[in-house]
Amino acid sequence: MEKSDFVIIGGVAAGPKTAAVLARRKPNAKITLFQMEERISYATCGMPYFASGDIDSFDMLTETSYNVNRDPEFFKSTKGFDVVISSEVIKIDRDNRTVKVLDLKTGQTFDHGYGKLVIATGAKPNNPPFEVAESPNIRHFTKPEDAIAFRKSAQTGQVGKAVVVGAGFIGCELAESCAGLWGIETTLIEKENQVLPYALDPEMAAIAEREMKRNDVKVMTGVAVEKIKLNDDGNPVVMIRGSESIEADFVFLCVGVTPRSELARGAGLEIGEQGGIRVNDHMQTSDPNIYAGGDCVQSHNMITGGPMYLPMGSIANRHGRVIGENLAGYDAVFQGVVGSFLVKIFDLNVGSTGLSQRLCEKLGLKSETVWGSFPDKPDYYPEYQTMTLKMVYSPNNGKLLGLQAAGKGDIFRRVDVFAAYLMHGERLGDLLDFEQGYAPPYSEAIDPLHHLACLAIAQGRGLHLLPPVAPSEEDAQYIDVREPAETREEPFFSENGLSVRNIPLGELRARLGELDRNRKVIIICRRGPRSYQAGLILKQAGFEHVEVMCGGTQALR
């Protein structure tokens, strides 16, 4: 039996990162990494962009930035540790500190001893809750083979129609991959009533849905797939409850992933509430000789203090660093996660960090929300872009809980800065003090995050705010406080033909007599600030039932 000081199971993100950090810190350690697949350390998150054709060759996802392939030789010569590919660890014997390894090429098994063990076995795709026929054209999207098979079919013109089941991040990215470069007729099906149900609230998801529809993706939400069968030609047919079946040349099943924790479970290690391996803040499992990181573990949510399963390559890399440091004898901790996401949906940038309003409701956390649409630099600067933001916070103490963003503008900064504030447990008042880098080509003098915090404070003082949704209250007086030219250019959209009266903000104080003080007034504008100002004017004039729609027409595009 061979023996290493350190054995690492899993070769995609957390595993190689652990090994690399450990080899740097402890040069003489003997480190062996077992990887089931032939490929090691490939960029899983880049696969949708290989599928789409944005990235030329799959090799780009397995190479270093200087075009050297990340194969076992690379890891040995450059990083200083051993990688054994095509080798699956099938059992952990904690008493004898050995792992049983199956050589997938020969079918032989062998034992390998360890001093310390690291489990980085990643995640596996969920099985959908419906029957699925066997076909090379019906696939999850978790392995390189999935991306390579689709790309080959797409670029040889064999995919005229595609269906993506599941509108999470990967599902949305794949819908774009299909409809974008390849021009495939694409249907995206989601059982929840919105896309991106775990990151966004419905009114924010609606912005993303409209962008997909503009780009010819057929989006079906609130729809349950019954079965995926094959027709007589062997092509997939997606059968839907209460709707017509959809024939397709390719079907992707993107219905989430589950921690690959069987090995740990089999060895008697503690497993968390959400199926991931339980680790402490040193990434140590219930066995002090065994660490775990990446998509197979359960994380600690820094906002709720509860568990969170967050399978992300970025988190996995940070886990790997912490484990590597600890194995080398240093003291490193992983404080936890807040849940930050970004996803590109055609020309739209979408992101979130922290808790959505929906998630707060599920968790029984009291939350309050504000919205706004903002240019990402001053209006007067050429080529500014806009974005709509939603902030979630606690009405009890003003603690920040979450941010959601969608638009063509620079949402990244706001998501990342908000994440930093979330990680420090900060409040509305702290956000008001945020000192953004400011120059007209890049940002406004008052940051969108400042505006949101001010709006939240105003809401706390009694201003009634509404989400950006099309008007539907028949009893209310809708007042559009934009300039007449704006209302002509972009009429306010109303699903049920409700009339909207235009009173430009500058005329409002003088035209209060036109409004019925006994009926509710709902105010709308382009982005939100004018409605806010108008709301205050009406309140000051003694109007009692005043509501302000946040985000404006901009958020309804």
Added chain:
Amino acid sequence: MEKSDFVIIGGVAAGPKTAAVLARRKPNAKITLFQMEERISYATCGMPYFASGDIDSFDMLTETSYNVNRDPEFFKSTKGFDVVISSEVIKIDRDNRTVKVLDLKTGQTFDHGYGKLVIATGAKPNNPPFEVAESPNIRHFTKPEDAIAFRKSAQTGQVGKAVVVGAGFIGCELAESCAGLWGIETTLIEKENQVLPYALDPEMAAIAEREMKRNDVKVMTGVAVEKIKLNDDGNPVVMIRGSESIEADFVFLCVGVTPRSELARGAGLEIGEQGGIRVNDHMQTSDPNIYAGGDCVQSHNMITGGPMYLPMGSIANRHGRVIGENLAGYDAVFQGVVGSFLVKIFDLNVGSTGLSQRLCEKLGLKSETVWGSFPDKPDYYPEYQTMTLKMVYSPNNGKLLGLQAAGKGDIFRRVDVFAAYLMHGERLGDLLDFEQGYAPPYSEAIDPLHHLACLAIAQGRGLHLLPPVAPSEEDAQYIDVREPAETREEPFFSENGLSVRNIPLGELRARLGELDRNRKVIIICRRGPRSYQAGLILKQAGFEHVEVMCGGTQALR
């Protein structure tokens, strides 16, 4: 004598913001704002982009985003307060709570009473320490007239040559304005040995200087202007100590600004060490009935705990909110500043937040530094851009002190996130836990800030790091660990022809015998990470004198 509950002096940023917030919170308050100029609430920071022609008309800087001019009528009808233009407050009588106002159109003066007073008189341009002739073509760049006069001359082809004296933010922006769209032969003169001396350290400023030179701006640093006179044709001539004089059609004097605090000083209010009005964290002066905000006050630096003069439109707006809230009877504080900057220099994004190494030295603060060059999204993703970052931190406790950034990539996020960390007084370990939004079109799995924090930790454990500067140590062995193809494509630049040996990282362990163990080894690569890894390999192999150049060739472009 007229009397208002609230009198505000100054109508550009802090003044109107104070008034607007106050009018919202306290609708029946009588608020009067006196503005010296005819224009109110114009976007001073946008003036360089009007000068450059990027912004069509000056009106865009005085209009709201919905094209309504911000004139006294606008403020009355929309914001609910009175603005009196062309009126200079020339004296404050604290005993009688009155201000003496000079009507600049009639030359008459009158008294106006106040309950509470707000001073938002802004800043005025420094007088240069040399003699300057009177000419409409020699100007500061602080007033709309300056921008309008230049633009008129430039667009009628009257400016063939321009000189900008002072390479701070405005000076750099103006150099681009001149040389960019108008194709003016432009010289930028700075008395310090680098551009942007208050925001960047020399090696970071060098990146910006090279970009200016690539765009045909002649940059002269470490150069003292002796005098600016007029030649026989009445054109400016810039006379320089120890160098040839430069004739120009237009000269800008951008040698900094000073708080306009005479009025406050005359009224006996306390003035800070740096000439700005002293205020407490409620923005209240030494007279409880008088508040002050914007470019006329001195701020509190949250990192050093000392005073800082930071004239920025963004800060002024935040001051205004705090003053407005306090005047309305709420309790708002302004916690202080860290000093965040962004500036566009042609295709380069440049920024900084917190303290530079230079400033730490001046303040006697012990600091340590790391550098790195990074793609702003994964290398495999199309159209990634790169950037070079420098981090300054305390070697004593790992406290974060500052970040500098230059490159074509998305530096904004990193500057803003780092600012958030600075405002919380955080340390290296906290930065390692930062959860960035991650998706390949937008970011890497490991954020540049994580890399910098790791590098700082490695430095703390004995790795010797060098700044990105061209090699100059004749006694050292320079090793370039890039791939041969890379070294051919971009040979390593050496000012004095020092030879650099190419040993690709993957071959280093096998080729250690080629190196002289008794001589210092300096390692270079493209961005930094390979040199870092190579440095560790040499240290582990027992090499004692190993130094790693951070940032790589990328930082020397």
